[in-house]
Amino acid sequence: MKQLILKMSVSVDGFVGGPNGEIDWIFRSYDAGATAWTMETLWQTSVHIMGSRTFQDMAAYWPTSTEPYAAPMNAIPKIVFSRSGQLQAATTQALADAKRQRTEETAASGPSSWTTPGVASGDFASEIARLKQQPGKPILAHGGAGFARSLVRHGLVDEFRLLVHPVALGRGLSLFADLDRPLDLRLVSATAFDGGAVAHVYWPA
Secondary structure, eight states: OEEEEEEEETTSSSSSOOTTTTOOOGGOOHHHHHHHHHHHHHHHSEEEEHHHHHHHHHHGGGGGGTTTHHHHHHHHHHEEEEETTTOOOOHHHHHHHHHHHHOBOOOOOOOOOHHHHHHEEEEEHHHHHHHHSSSSSSSEOOOOHHHHHHHHTTTOSSEEEEEESSOOOOSSSSTTTTTEOOOOEEEEEEOOOOOEEEEEEEOOO
């Protein structure tokens, strides 16, 4: 049975994005160690799942990126969760912030993992349960905040990989805002990086 990993960048006061989804604050504390930790997480999975808006942002960014993350982001299959079963263009603050960090681009066309993703439109928990029953390496879930909160609310996350950045936002989008009751977690590991970020790995207690 596959495990579902949720990887998110989080501020020290618990936000995964600013009030409008801003993520520019995460780039200031990324260093070689945090990058290597993220790369390991990306490569160890068999499929990436995400909501439709996040998919559109990533599909507009990664196919022409030369950043280190581009290789696993482009190579690993994608499944998009869309209530309508359709993918529609979306522009978000997160995409704008990520594009400002890009230093080089290529003219290559995007890999098929972005042009022909799987699309899941059925009952959310049932679709995740079906994916978990398949053999292979873990499933990696990407935000947005709403998609990630749905995974947490339904108790579908087997491992939280939270890269905590040394910044307090004061307000924004919370990963755990939709909980009906407290969620107990067990800290499995904590790794501090020179840039100030700390990688926390948690399992549900």
